[in-house]
Amino acid sequence: MQRIKLTLEYDGSGYSGWQVQPGCCTVQGELEAAFRTILDSKSRGLGLPSLEKIVVQGSGRTDAGVHARAQVAHIDIPVEYIDSLSRLRYSLNGVCGSKLAVSSLEFVDSSFHARHTPHQKTYRYRLFLKDYSSGLNSGNSISVGSKLDLAKMISEARSFQGTHDFSAFRASDCCAHSTIRTVVSAELVRVASRQIDFLVQGKGFLKQMVRIMVGTLIEVGRGNIESVLGVIESLDRNVAGETAPARGLCLEKIRYED
Numbered sequence: 001m002q003r004i005k006l007t008l009e010y011d012g013s014g015y016s017g018w019q020v021q022p023g024c025c026t027v028q029g030e031l032e033a034a035f036r037t038i039l040d041s042k043s044r045g046l047g048l049p050s051l052e053k054i055v056v057q058g059s060g061r062t063d064a065g066v067h068a069r070a071q072v073a074h075i076d077i078p079v080e081y082i083d084s085l086s087r088l089r090y091s092l093n094g095v096c097g098s099k100l101a102v103s104s105l106e107f108v109d110s111s112f113h114a115r116h117t118p119h120q121k122t123y124r125y126r127l128f129l130k131d132y133s134s135g136l137n138s139g140n141s142i143s144v145g146s147k148l149d150l151a152k153m154i155s156e157a158r159s160f161q162g163t164h165d166f167s168a169f170r171a172s173d174c175c176a177h178s179t180i181r182t183v184v185s186a187e188l189v190r191v192a193s194r195q196i197d198f199l200v201q202g203k204g205f206l207k208q209m210v211r212i213m214v215g216t217l218i219e220v221g222r223g224n225i226e227s228v229l230g231v232i233e234s235l236d237r238n239v240a241g242e243t244a245p246a247r248g249l250c251l252e253k254i255r256y257e258d
Contacts, residue, residue, distance in 0.1 A: 001076040003112060004085070006031075006056070007104040012067040013139055013247060014099035019061050027071075027100060031056045034095040035075065038088070042081050051078070059114045059254055060121070063208065065246030067140060070103070070253045074114045118257040120184060121205070125198040125214045125248045141195075142248045148221030150196070153188050156220045157198065159228035160186035160213060167235040169213055170206035171243070179206060188217065199252075208243050215241030 008027070016024035020032070035054050043050050058073040082088065085105040092102045111117075126141035129150075133143050163182040170179060184201045191197050198214055219225040219241040231240050 001110070002079045002082060003074055003076050003108050003110050004082075004088075005106050005108045005112060005114070006073045006075065006102055008071040008073060009069050009101050009103055010067065010071070011099040011139070012062060012065045014097065015064065017062060017064040017066070018058050018071075027062070027068075028056055028058060028073075030096055030100055031073070031092075034092050035077075037095050038091045039077070039081055046080070048078075048080060051081075057114050059119065060204075062251060063246055066249045066251070067247075068251040071251055072114050072119075072254045072256075074108065074112065076110075112256075118203070120201055120203050120255050120257075122199065122201045122252045122254075123205075123210045124250050124252045125200075125210060125244065126250070127196050127198070127214070127218075127248065129194045129196065139247060140250065142245050144218055144221070146194075148218070149223065150188075150190070150221065153196075153217050153221040154190075156228040157186050157188040157217055159232070160200065164232050165235060166206055166209055166232065168231050168237050168240045169209045169216070170237070171208040171212075172237070174207035176206050181205060181209070186213075211244040211246065211249060212237075212240050212242075214244040214248070217241070218244070 010027055014025065015027050018027045020026055020029045032054050039051055056073050056075050058071060062068060089102050089105045128137065128141055128143045129146045129148065130143040131145045160183045163180065165179050166181050167179045182203050186200045189197050189199060198217065200210055200213065216225060216228060216231055220228065225231060225241065
């Protein structure tokens with residue numbers, strides 16, 4: 001078997017998240033179906049047996065509606081089914097829908113695991129300081145109005161950095177055994193006069209954690225929450241802000257440790 005690392009980009013609005021779910025269109029499901037189509041055709045052409053099981057393992061799950069610029073996954077394929085990675089990538093992009101693209105494929109050692117090999121993820125959440133929906137960017141951002149204390153938000157965003165118990169920042173159905181997470185960096189950046197991006201990097205995140213962080217910063221800007229650190233120390237989900245919509249969130253990159 002040969003392990004292949006995939007780098008993917010997708011528009012999450014077309015999917016019910018990453019993980020395969022019965023009766024739902026998911027990123028993992030579409031990728032596995034694409035591999036099945038291509039490899040079944042290859043097996044017939046070469047007189048090889050059809051593969052019984054095809055599993056694409058992702059670095060983690062993205063929720064329904066969340067986008068990715070550089071999601072990482074891997075798959076194991078018998079070497080005799082592979083003639084060229086460039087042709088395989090071309091075929092995958094021809095079979096997958098328009099909202100999903102394989103940007104690169106590369107051979108990796110079997111010790112590499114998209115999820116379990118230590119890595120850090122960077123997420124970006126995009127907001128517009130408008131009191132109306134930004135038509136051109138409505139699919140990958142949210143509008144939060146213009147009357148926010150942006151300086152306070154920028155200052156408080158840095159309070160997420162460090163190792164904390166993020167119990168106040170997880171979904172009610174989050175099944176993580178531990179709520180302790182390390183945020184390597186967190187900053188709110190003004191990209192343009194009316195556009196701000198929240199960038200956060202860490203080794204792992206709880207379910208909906210980043211979206212709740214954004215919702216909390218919005219309430220900071222509105223004057224309804226005084227301190228991010230106070231919310232963290234409360235350990236109470238009810239003290240944090242609302243969960244920001246999925247469409248503003250994008251998995252920007254994943255860096256694996258050497």
